[in-house]
Amino acid sequence: MSQHQIKQQYLDYQRGDPVEAYVAWRQGDCEGRLLVVDFEFASWWLANEPVVPLTALYLCSDGQVHCAVVSADLDASEKDAASQMGRWAQQYKLLVVRLGAILPLMQTAIPKPWGQEIWFTGVEERGVCAFGDDHASALIPQLQAVLPGDAYGAAGLPLVLLKILDPSADDVTGDLYFEMHEEKREVYVVTHVDRTAWPDGVGAIRYGFAEDKIKAAGNEQAFREAYLEAVQAYEAVRRQIDEGDSSARLLSQERELRLEMDSFTHMRPLATGDVVVVPLRMPHSLQHGVRTIEFQTPVYERKILSFAQRVLTQDHWDTAQALPDMRLTPPSEQTFEQLDAAAGIRCERIVDFEDFEVRRLVVEAGSEFLLEAAQSYSLVILVEGEIHIEGLSFGPEQAFILPAGALLAGAFGPLVALQALPRS
Numbered sequence: 001m002s003q004h005q006i007k008q009q010y011l012d013y014q015r016g017d018p019v020e021a022y023v024a025w026r027q028g029d030c031e032g033r034l035l036v037v038d039f040e041f042a043s044w045w046l047a048n049e050p051v052v053p054l055t056a057l058y059l060c061s062d063g064q065v066h067c068a069v070v071s072a073d074l075d076a077s078e079k080d081a082a083s084q085m086g087r088w089a090q091q092y093k094l095l096v097v098r099l100g101a102i103l104p105l106m107q108t109a110i111p112k113p114w115g116q117e118i119w120f121t122g123v124e125e126r127g128v129c130a131f132g133d134d135h136a137s138a139l140i141p142q143l144q145a146v147l148p149g150d151a152y153g154a155a156g157l158p159l160v161l162l163k164i165l166d167p168s169a170d171d172v173t174g175d176l177y178f179e180m181h182e183e184k185r186e187v188y189v190v191t192h193v194d195r196t197a198w199p200d201g202v203g204a205i206r207y208g209f210a211e212d213k214i215k216a217a218g219n220e221q222a223f224r225e226a227y228l229e230a231v232q233a234y235e236a237v238r239r240q241i242d243e244g245d246s247s248a249r250l251l252s253q254e255r256e257l258r259l260e261m262d263s264f265t266h267m268r269p270l271a272t273g274d275v276v277v278v279p280l281r282m283p284h285s286l287q288h289g290v291r292t293i294e295f296q297t298p299v300y301e302r303k304i305l306s307f308a309q310r311v312l313t314q315d316h317w318d319t320a321q322a323l324p325d326m327r328l329t330p331p332s333e334q335t336f337e338q339l340d341a342a343a344g345i346r347c348e349r350i351v352d353f354e355d356f357e358v359r360r361l362v363v364e365a366g367s368e369f370l371l372e373a374a375q376s377y378s379l380v381i382l383v384e385g386e387i388h389i390e391g392l393s394f395g396p397e398q399a400f401i402l403p404a405g406a407l408l409a410g411a412f413g414p415l416v417a418l419q420a421l422p423r424s
Contacts, residue, residue, distance in 0.1 A: 018056035174288025197289030385415025
């Protein structure tokens with residue numbers, strides 16, 4: 001039960017659904033007032049959806065609405081609503097949001113056996129991302145629960161997943177799982193190729209299968225069976241090593257069988273700026289030392305075909321199960337659709353999935369730059385250059401959410417940015 005000490009003339013208190021309380025509150029004269037709403041929040045991304053008590057804060061001041069969410073017992077002692085909201089924000093490092101403003105996306109590092117992922121919008125058991133910065137922040141799903149409308153994404157539903165893949169530069173160790181997805185669509189944009197791993201600056205992604213191997217097998221079914229046999233031979237040795245047998249004989253056998261298994265696959269070269277569209281059921285594995293920005297459907301789902309390390313997240317590989325449905329050859333590479341843009345700006349749609357699209361914007365110095373989010377929010381991440389807007393600054397690999405109905409305009413550049421627009 002709340003222990004708030006909040007009896008002030010400028011303050012209104014309620015319990016229940018925060019958005020419903022806010023909508024009713026706005027029907028009256030709320031200028032210069034502060035609404036406090038205690039509610040129970042279900043952590044929908046966790047098993048059994050555990051409930052935590054939270055408090056929503058709404059301030060109406062000078063014709064604008066600001067809101068925040070907090071988990072604390074509050075003591076109201078300031079002389080007016082704005083001062084009290086400021087006091088709580090300082091005391092609890094609250095992100096106080098002016099409705100309609102852009103919000104920075106904080107980074108959350110997720111360790112991986114091959115390196116790390118850096119999340120901006122992830123909400124799941126492995127990690128929960130936040131809006132804000134090191135000085136003031138709010139977990140994305142908790143803040144969404146108190147924001148009226150769906151301008152920053154619908155409460156209870158994940159945003160398009162934005163992250164950076166940052167594999168180690170070490171050969172084999174830095175190679176990602178060779179995996180495929182049945183629900184999750186992905187697009188990668190290469191931002192850096194480590195020259196200690198790839199001296200000529202051209203890295204790679206394992207992407208589908210080798211056409212010469214398919215032809216040599218005679219037909220696709222025979223190829224699939226031969227590939228499965230090669231994977232299972234390697235997996236048997238891999239498991240012996242994972243269980244502690246590191247004899248020279250076994251390590252030599254592991255390398256020989258891994259090379260044989262990998263010979264079935266196709267390696268696509270990658271340089272900085274390249275785009276990789278990963279359609280459903282396309283086996284793929286980003287290789288060591290190739291750093292990318294990734295947008296993907298926000299579901300945790302995959303089938304692991306092979307991995308040259310111990311798999312920590314499950315006790316089996318999914319090769320046999322995936323075999324009948326996996327695509328063998330990549331789709332033909334298409335030129336990007338050029339969209340209308342102002343002088344000094346190139347805007348291209350680099351992927352057009354059913355659930356979201358991604359655009360790349362290249363802005364020359366001093367060009368009039370316009371970004372808008374129409375029916376839904378959009379996610380923006382800088383690849384090169386800087387943006388200074390609304391008192392905030394964003395540089396390479398920094399991101400923000402542009403709420404639905406918002407417009408970001410001004411003279412910017414030079415810069416390169418990526419913008420994801422979901423389809424509701």
